[in-house]
Amino acid sequence: MASDSGLDSGTGELIALARTLGETVDVAVIGERESAAQAISLGADRVYLLGGEALVNGGSDAALQAFESVVNETRPGAVLLAKTDAGADLGPRLAARLGTALAQDCTSVGLDSDGNLTATRPVYGGNAVARVSFGTGQTGLAIVRGKVYEAPEADPSRTGEIIETSPEIDPARARVRSIRKVEQAATGIRLEDAAVVVSGGRGLGGPEPFEQLTELAGLLGGAVGASRAACDAGWIDHASQVGLTGKTITPELYITVGISGASQHMAGCSGSKNIVAINSDDSANIFKDSRYGVVGDWKAVLPAFLATVRELRND
Amino acid sequence: MVNGFDENATEAALRIKDSTGAHVTVLSVGHGFTDDGGGVPVMKKPLSMGADELVLVEDPALVNLDSFATAYVLAQAIARIGEVDLILCGRQASDWDNAQVPLILAEMLNAACVTVAQSVTVTDGVATVERVLPTGYEEMEADLPAVVTVSNELGEPRYPTLRGIMAAGKKKPVYLAPADLGLDAEQLKPRLKLQDLFVPESDRRCDFIEGESEADSGRLLALKLREDGLI
Numbered sequence: 006m007a008s009d010s011g012l013d014s015g016t017g018e019l020i021a022l023a024r025t026l027g028e029t030v031d032v033a034v035i036g037e038r039e040s041a042a043q044a045i046s047l048g049a050d051r052v053y054l055l056g057g058e059a060l061v062n063g064g065s066d067a068a069l070q071a072f073e074s075v076v077n078e079t080r081p082g083a084v085l086l087a088k089t090d091a092g093a094d095l096g097p098r099l100a101a102r103l104g105t106a107l108a109q110d111c112t113s114v115g116l117d118s119d120g121n122l123t124a125t126r127p128v129y130g131g132n133a134v135a136r137v138s139f140g141t142g143q144t145g146l147a148i149v150r151g152k153v154y155e156a157p158e159a160d161p162s163r164t165g166e167i168i169e170t171s172p173e174i175d176p177a178r179a180r181v182r183s184i185r186k187v188e189q190a191a192t193g194i195r196l197e198d199a200a201v202v203v204s205g206g207r208g209l210g211g212p213e214p215f216e217q218l219t220e221l222a223g224l225l226g227g228a229v230g231a232s233r234a235a236c237d238a239g240w241i242d243h244a245s246q247v248g249l250t251g252k253t254i255t256p257e258l259y260i261t262v263g264i265s266g267a268s269q270h271m272a273g274c275s276g277s278k279n280i281v282a283i284n285s286d287d288s289a290n291i292f293k294d295s296r297y298g299v300v301g302d303w304k305a306v307l308p309a310f311l312a313t314v315r316e317l318r319n320d
Numbered sequence: 321m322v323n324g325f326d327e328n329a330t331e332a333a334l335r336i337k338d339s340t341g342a343h344v345t346v347l348s349v350g351h352g353f354t355d356d357g358g359g360v361p362v363m364k365k366p367l368s369m370g371a372d373e374l375v376l377v378e379d380p381a382l383v384n385l386d387s388f389a390t391a392y393v394l395a396q397a398i399a400r401i402g403e404v405d406l407i408l409c410g411r412q413a414s415d416w417d418n419a420q421v422p423l424i425l426a427e428m429l430n431a432a433c434v435t436v437a438q439s440v441t442v443t444d445g446v447a448t449v450e451r452v453l454p455t456g457y458e459e460m461e462a463d464l465p466a467v468v469t470v471s472n473e474l475g476e477p478r479y480p481t482l483r484g485i486m487a488a489g490k491k492k493p494v495y496l497a498p499a500d501l502g503l504d505a506e507q508l509k510p511r512l513k514l515q516d517l518f519v520p521e522s523d524r525r526c527d528f529i530e531g532e533s534e535a536d537s538g539r540l541l542a543l544k545l546r547e548d549g550l551i
Contacts, residue, residue, distance in 0.1 A: 097420035101427035106511035180432035301534035309538030
């Protein structure tokens with residue numbers, strides 16, 4: 006099993022899933038010994054701790070070569086990757102090099118009665134679900150969605166083997182270099198971590214209403230999001246985009262204003278516990294997934310909603 | 321249909337053409353381009369935006385290909401087109417959202433690969449790419465030949481000009497058949513077996529809040545959320 010560099014919560018989730026699929030769970034880590042020990046406490050039997058200058062400085066091309074060599078050595082029944090930017094880039098390339106297949110964006114992975122790997126994944130922007138199976142004897146690669154499986158509690162007393170290795174990296178195949186990272190100043194809570202998200206869409210008609218959404222998010226201790234239409238229109242930065250090609254959010258409360266709920270948007274917010282929608286179109290798709298809805302012009306609904314929230318917070 | 325993100329990729333290619341005079345070839349794989357249904361005019365949109373050439377790999381066997389088969393056909397066609405410096409693709413398709421064809425294609429062509437670009441420029445055999453990150457971007461350099469996938473952050477694709485539309489009308493697409501590319505039918509078979517495709521059931525039911533006026537509905541909504549302990 007190959008994982009992302011560094012250990013985030015996703016690694017524990019993948020280990021929990023891997024436990025249901027096979028006898029032994031291997032984890033490949035590029036990083037520190039501490040991460041390897043952490044993987045063992047989360048349920049790994051063997052950890053390949055990958056290092057070496059060529060790997061550490063070689064970017065994704067070098068990481069790919071390293072994971073390829075681990076998979077070739079261990080010949081696992083399944084390779085699980087977290088659905089992160091790195092995982093999404095590595096998975097298809099790894100599958101191409103290994104001559105195997107890949108299931109993208111899986112919401113479940115299991116074994117069928119013949120012991121072959123199967124996976125389910127949302128398609129058509131979440132409007133349908135496909136169940137696919139890998140061939141017999143094929144090493145199945147699956148990129149698994151976050152927060153679908155529960156990470157196990159860390160058990161520091163667990164023991165396992167740490168195999169420290171510096172895989173051979175062909176510099177001729179490391180052809181992409183990082184020059185610099187430009188971080189935009191992050192304000193407030195990260196969308197992905199927020200317990201409350203307030204989003205606006207095309208229906209808002211301009212950038213000004215986002216001031217009301219920002220105040221609302223502030224009152225509720227949440228973050229402001231947006232649909233792709235609102236971002237493409239330049240009303241708010243693309244970093245706020247929720248949806249298939251934006252952020253995937255899983256808040257307790259998701260309040261949308263002027264968002265129709267196209268499947269691409271829903272793909273990024275369907276993990277929300279409670280969706281509340283304000284939209285002038287009573288047939289808008291967003292209401293199908295909403296707990297509460299108000300059909301009306303946001304210009305009338307939102308100020309009254311905001312004023313009431315303000316009063317409630319001041320009580 | 322030209323995929324939404326593929327138009328962003330076309331725009332990225334045309335910006336490079338604007339600054340370097342590069343030759344832009346548009347390549348698509350499928351079936352039905354020649355139908356009276358209008359396949360060709362749709363595919364001609366990149367030409368009317370300013371692309372130089374349109375190459376269509378056309379055959380009934382080339383529909384519903386999986387990502388690996390699609391990448392295989394594209395790789396064979398690109399080998400046939402000749403020396404290509406930069407391959408720009410949309411960041412993902414509109415249907416199965418696999419986002420994996422460009423990555424597999426890069427492997428098959430033994431090319432460098434950078435995904436989710438908001439800007440692409442080319443100088444002296446190197447592509448400089450701004451890759452979109454959750455909180456900003458990363459500037460990357462990739463040796464050519466390279467495959468780069470383009471995201472909507474690049475900006476709106478240009479509209480075809482009247483002159484562009486006229487010029488595109490006169491251009492004939494280059495059609496390639498599987499035999500022209502020596503395609504191996506074995507490579508076109510899907511690698512995954514589709515067992516089931518279904519519409520998930522939603523257990524959510526929307527309670528519509530209706531007050532005496534729209535403003536009143538807004539007020540009642542806030543009270544309801546408080547009652548439920550959500551705010």
